[in-house]
Amino acid sequence: IxxxxxxxxxxxxxxxxxxxxxxxxxxxxxxxxxxxxxxxxxxxxxxxxVSVWLKTDLPILARRVARKDNRPLLTGKDPMTVLQEQAEVRYPAYGRADITVETGDSPHQVTVDQVVRALTDWQARASA
Known part of the structure; x- marks a missing residue:
């Protein structure tokens, strides 16, 4: 499409x-x-x-997306350059997410645990 x-x-x-x-x-x-x-x-x-922004450092994202060839906005371009340009435009909108979870290059389960904790904290604040 x-x-x-x-x-x-x-x-x-x-x-x-x-x-x-x-x-x-x-x-x-x-x-x-x-x-x-x-x-x-x-x-x-x-x-x-509830929206959650999984915020990851750009070098980590660049390394991840470079392993795949199914991203139309990156085809034939330097991933880091594209990601930096996108960050400038997109981060203000991403910042409107209900929750931001700073992730790194950890195993998926670490990120899942971080998200679950953030959701639990968010729900407690919303209920208070």
Whole structure:
């Protein structure tokens, strides 16, 4: 879709899928970074769920994305350069997430534990 119809068509379809999923039972929904940049999608997420930004240092992200060739915005480009440019534009929107969890290069279970603790703390504050 991204390649054939372009990013706007992809983001529109992404928004519709996210809206449908958020109407169902509680789930963990991992979106790509571009999804939260769409104001309508971001509003849906904020209204119907708890949003969590997994904030990771750019060199770690660059290393991770360099291992894959399925990221249209990175095709044929230096990952670090693209990520730095995206960070400048995206971080203000990402900062609107309900929770920010600073992650590193730890095993997945460490990040899961961090997210669970952050959600528990967030819920306690929201209930107070």
């Amino acid at each position: 991204f390649e054939q119809l372009g990013e706007p068509a992809f983001r529109d379809g992404e928004r519709r899928v996210i809206a449908r999923l958020l109407e169902g039972p509680p789930i963990v929904l991992a979106t790509g970074g571009g999804a939260f940049m769409n104001a309508e999608t971001r509003d849906l997420i904020k209204a119907r769920s």
